[in-house]
Amino acid sequence: ESRPVVTECFVTALADDPALWGELVVGAHISPEGGVLDVQTISTSIRDREMIACVESVVQQLTFPTPARGELRVSYPYLFTTEHTPAAEVRAMEIRYGLRDTDAELRGMEDPSRELESGENGWWERW
Numbered sequence: 001e002s003r004p005v006v007t008e009c010f011v012t013a014l015a016d017d018p019a020l021w022g023e024l025v026v027g028a029h030i031s032p033e034g035g036v037l038d039v040q041t042i043s044t045s046i047r048d049r050e051m052i053a054c055v056e057s058v059v060q061q062l063t064f065p066t067p068a069r070g071e072l073r074v075s076y077p078y079l080f081t082t083e084h085t086p087a088a089e090v091r092a093m094e095i096r097y098g099l100r101d102t103d104a105e106l107r108g109m110e111d112p113s114r115e116l117e118s119g120e121n122g123w124w125e126r127w
Contacts, residue, residue: 002058009054010080013046021085022046023077023093026059030072034064042075 013020022045029038039056046052055078064072077097081090094100 002062005058006055006078009051009058012054013048013051014082017048018082019084020046020048020051021081021089023079023096024052024055025075025077026055027073027075028059028062030064030067030074032067032070034066036060036062036064037071046080 010020024044024046025042027040027042028036031037036059039060041052041056044052059076064074079090079093079097079099081093091100095102
């Protein structure tokens with residue numbers, strides 16, 4: 001629900017810093033009725049304070065299903081990348097938050113003696 005609006009926060013920040021990328025983990029305190037009581041940034045690699053405030057504002061306005069056990073504290077990671085984000089950094093963030101199936105990647109490497117094709121993960125040009 002928050003993704004399109006949070007994306008707007010990122011796009012606005014990109015106008016000032018086209019090289020911007022990173023992660024932002026937001027914590028929210030959910031009321032027994034499903035409203036957000038409090039929002040805070042738990043961790044971030046983003047240095048744009050306006051973007052962080054924008055994301056926190058979006059989360060503050062969310063409504064959640066009524067928690068079964070009353071108040072609830074949740075955290076949610078937002079990953080912001082562009083085509084300029086280093087691939088290794090994207091991969092690290094995806095692994096950190098369980099968004100990449102590293103087991104599947106390893107299964108593709110069953111024959112370590114196989115020659116890698118140009119552009120394949122792990123391949124490099126010899127000069």
